[in-house]
Amino acid sequence: MTIRSNHGPVSRPGTDAKASPAGQRRAPALGSQRIRDWITGYLFILPAFISLAVWWLYPLVYSVYLGFTEWDFMSPQKKWVWLENYVKIFTHREFRRVLWNTAYFSVGTVVLGLLGGLILALLLNRKIRGLPIYRALMFSPWITPTVAAALVWLWIYNRDMGIFNAILSLFGVGRIDWIGSGQGLFRMWAMPSVIIFSVWKTVGYNMVYFLAGLTTIPTELYEAAEIDGAGSWAKFRSVTWPLLSPMTFFLFVVSTIGTFNAFDQFRVLTRGGPGDATRTMVYYLYQNAFEFFDVGYGSAVAIVLFTLILLLTLLQFRASRSWVHYG
Amino acid sequence: MATHMAKTQASKNARRARRTKSLVSRILAHVALTISSLLIAFPFFWMITRALMSAEELNAYRFRLIPQVMQWSNFREFWEAEPLFGRYFVNSAIMAAGVTVLQLVVACLAAYAFTSIKFPGRGILFFVVISTLMIPVVVTYVPSYIILARLKWLDTFKGLIIPSAVSAFGIFLFRQGFSSIPRELFDAAKIDGAGHLRMLSQVVLPLSKPILVTFIIFDVVGYYNSYFWPLLITSSPNMRVLTIGLTIFFIEKGYYGIRWHLIMAANAAAILPLILLFVIAQRWFVEGVATTGLKG
Numbered sequence: 125m126t127i128r129s130n131h132g133p134v135s136r137p138g139t140d141a142k143a144s145p146a147g148q149r150r151a152p153a154l155g156s157q158r159i160r161d162w163i164t165g166y167l168f169i170l171p172a173f174i175s176l177a178v179w180w181l182y183p184l185v186y187s188v189y190l191g192f193t194e195w196d197f198m199s200p201q202k203k204w205v206w207l208e209n210y211v212k213i214f215t216h217r218e219f220r221r222v223l224w225n226t227a228y229f230s231v232g233t234v235v236l237g238l239l240g241g242l243i244l245a246l247l248l249n250r251k252i253r254g255l256p257i258y259r260a261l262m263f264s265p266w267i268t269p270t271v272a273a274a275l276v277w278l279w280i281y282n283r284d285m286g287i288f289n290a291i292l293s294l295f296g297v298g299r300i301d302w303i304g305s306g307q308g309l310f311r312m313w314a315m316p317s318v319i320i321f322s323v324w325k326t327v328g329y330n331m332v333y334f335l336a337g338l339t340t341i342p343t344e345l346y347e348a349a350e351i352d353g354a355g356s357w358a359k360f361r362s363v364t365w366p367l368l369s370p371m372t373f374f375l376f377v378v379s380t381i382g383t384f385n386a387f388d389q390f391r392v393l394t395r396g397g398p399g400d401a402t403r404t405m406v407y408y409l410y411q412n413a414f415e416f417f418d419v420g421y422g423s424a425v426a427i428v429l430f431t432l433i434l435l436l437t438l439l440q441f442r443a444s445r446s447w448v449h450y451g
Numbered sequence: 452m453a454t455h456m457a458k459t460q461a462s463k464n465a466r467r468a469r470r471t472k473s474l475v476s477r478i479l480a481h482v483a484l485t486i487s488s489l490l491i492a493f494p495f496f497w498m499i500t501r502a503l504m505s506a507e508e509l510n511a512y513r514f515r516l517i518p519q520v521m522q523w524s525n526f527r528e529f530w531e532a533e534p535l536f537g538r539y540f541v542n543s544a545i546m547a548a549g550v551t552v553l554q555l556v557v558a559c560l561a562a563y564a565f566t567s568i569k570f571p572g573r574g575i576l577f578f579v580v581i582s583t584l585m586i587p588v589v590v591t592y593v594p595s596y597i598i599l600a601r602l603k604w605l606d607t608f609k610g611l612i613i614p615s616a617v618s619a620f621g622i623f624l625f626r627q628g629f630s631s632i633p634r635e636l637f638d639a640a641k642i643d644g645a646g647h648l649r650m651l652s653q654v655v656l657p658l659s660k661p662i663l664v665t666f667i668i669f670d671v672v673g674y675y676n677s678y679f680w681p682l683l684i685t686s687s688p689n690m691r692v693l694t695i696g697l698t699i700f701f702i703e704k705g706y707y708g709i710r711w712h713l714i715m716a717a718n719a720a721a722i723l724p725l726i727l728l729f730v731i732a733q734r735w736f737v738e739g740v741a742t743t744g745l746k747g
Contacts, residue, residue: 158569161568161569161570162569162570162571164564164568164647165564165568165569165570165573166564166570168560168561168563168564168568168647169560169561169564169565169576171556171557171560171561171616171617172557172558172560172561172580172617172622173576173579175557175616175617176579176580176583176617176619178598179591179595179598179613179614179615179616179617180583180586180591180617180619181583182594183590183591183592183593183594183595183598184586184590184591184594186594186597187590187591187593187594190593190594197597197600244484244487247480247483247484248480248484250477250480252477252480252481252484254481256733257488258484258488259737260729260730260733261488261489261491261492262487262488262491263729263736263737264491264492264495264726264729265491265494267672267676267725267726267728267729267736268495268676268722268725269675269676269678269693269694269697269721269722269725270676270678270694271676271678271694271697271698272694272697272718272721272722273494275697275698275701275714275718276494276495276497276498276715276718277494278701279501279711279714279715280494280497285510285513285711287497287513287514290513290514324491324494327491328491332736332737336737381587384587385587385588385589387589387678387679388678388679388694391678391679391682391698392698406589409589410679413592413593414596414683419593422593423593423594426589426590426592426593427590429587429589429590430586430587430590433585433587434585437585
């Protein structure tokens with residue numbers, strides 16, 4: 125992490141200046157140069173720290189404060205309610221559902237997205253013709269706006285006009301209301317539909333990262349494994365997986381955080397519905413703070429979300445010791 | 452190796468078997484790749500072909516791949532139905548450009564200070580920057596909204612751009628990039644009497660071009676596509692960004708998806724600039740992934 129750069133006048137040992145005050149006085153130019161460097165350094169990081177303080181650190185602290193209050197953006201006074209918002213969060217039945225939805229979405233999207241990305245990368249990791257074309261096609265969902273892509277998928281999922289149901293009808297399967305409120309068994313499709321969309325959106329991105337990781341694995345290792353008589357699976361287990369694990373871990377952490385922050389696709393595809401079937405924590409926060417103007421409650425949800433992501437990331441780092449191998 | 456040599460015939464057979472095996476696996480790989488990339492690209496294909504169909508054709512022939520007659524007039528029709536579309540596009544471009552330039556300047560200055568200037572507290576301050584990476588941006592939205600309201604910045608470009616002025620990830624990324632520049636180059640520039648600003652602009656930045664280009668591209672795409680923050684703070688039609696404009700168009704002019712051909716035309720028009728950028732800069736996307744991923 126830290127860089128020990130050989131910066132500044134190397135020839136001037138620090139002890140010299142400390143030992144003899146005379147030496148310090150003898151070189152006033154160097155001292156003032158040093159102070160000037162300090163000032164420049166602070167000036168250079170000043171814009172970053174002002175922005176961090178105003179738009180990141182202060183909001184975090186302010187959210188903590190707001191979480192203890194009741195407010196609607198409008199009234200002149202905020203009412204201090206102690207832990208009432210948090211008590212409400214953890215006793216509301218709806219929050220349990222929100223938590224479950226968040227976990228469902230996160231696990232589904234991360235697992236399928238990483239698995240798909242890994243498989244595609246393994247397929248592409250050879251001298252293959254048309255690599256740039258495959259790669260471009262697979263990466264393209266990631267650069268399109270989630271909103272625009274979701275509008276296309278809204279139509280793909282459409283009950284009456286959508287291509288999914290049109291294909292299913294060829295096999296005599298009835299119409300599934302993918303993202304709407306179906307009945308009985310057909311009711312459960314909303315979250316899987318959002319997950320499928322999100323996997324589609326991210327799988328190419330994961331693939332490009334995995335491919336970058338795969339190309340750094342030296343081919344000699346595979347040759348050595350082959351001489352030992354290893355088959356494809358054994359080679360994957362003993363060479364690819366361990367050497368790819370730092371990249372897998374990186375993608376694992378980044379995609380988990382990404383799923384906890386996902387909003388756009390929920391807003392366009394389902395608006396948290398049908399009922400509360402796709403209401404995740406971010407959407408719950410949005411609704412409470414910006415639709416119901418329950419600022420205190422929304423902020424408390426935000427703090428819970430923040431704590432959850434923090435704990436989860438720490439957990440992932442702790443668990444990574446057992447399966448991530450840094451070369 | 453010696454045993455290898457002794458069994459030449461056996462190894463020849465083995466090699467031939469391996470070659471056919473690799474040929475089969477190569478063909479299988481191509482088949483799998485073709486199917487999966489077609490599946491992934493399918494929504495784009497569907498969007499573009501539906502954007503060029505008449506409403507009647509689109510409703511009547513659900514499996515038709517290519518429109519019988521290309522209805523280029525759909526694009527004119529959607530443009531006339533939503534005259535503000537050009538405005539939305541400009542707004543998104545201003546937001547993306549504004550945020551990117553601001554983040555670039557702020558992050559370059561900070562990253563330079565963290566790599567090349569010694570000052571007390573440098574390590575701790577960098578740690579503070581990195582730890583803000585743990586704050587999900589959603590958590591900052593309510594307070595940031597309140598700040599904007601107090602500053603009377605709601606529904607303005609300032610409100611869209613300035614809260615995103617700093618990217619902790621950018622500082623982290625640039626610090627990684629800058630610290631790989633050989634120190635001798637700094638010393639040489641210093642002997643020439645270059646100050647820190649000149650050192651940054653004439654030594655460090657030109658040598659860090661790949662990482663800068665990557666950051667710019669990812670930032671432009673990210674903020675051009677952003678939706679949540681503009682949704683919260685803009686309200687007047689003139690301040691809508693493209694993503695908001697698309698959803699409004701879907702609801703108001705597409706009648707919740709009755710005029711799909713126009714909605715698809717609008718979508719295609721919105722995505723087009725990104726596709727162009729991607730085609731031009733594909734190399735940078737891929738290289739960027741390699742640099743950001745492996746170092747992150």
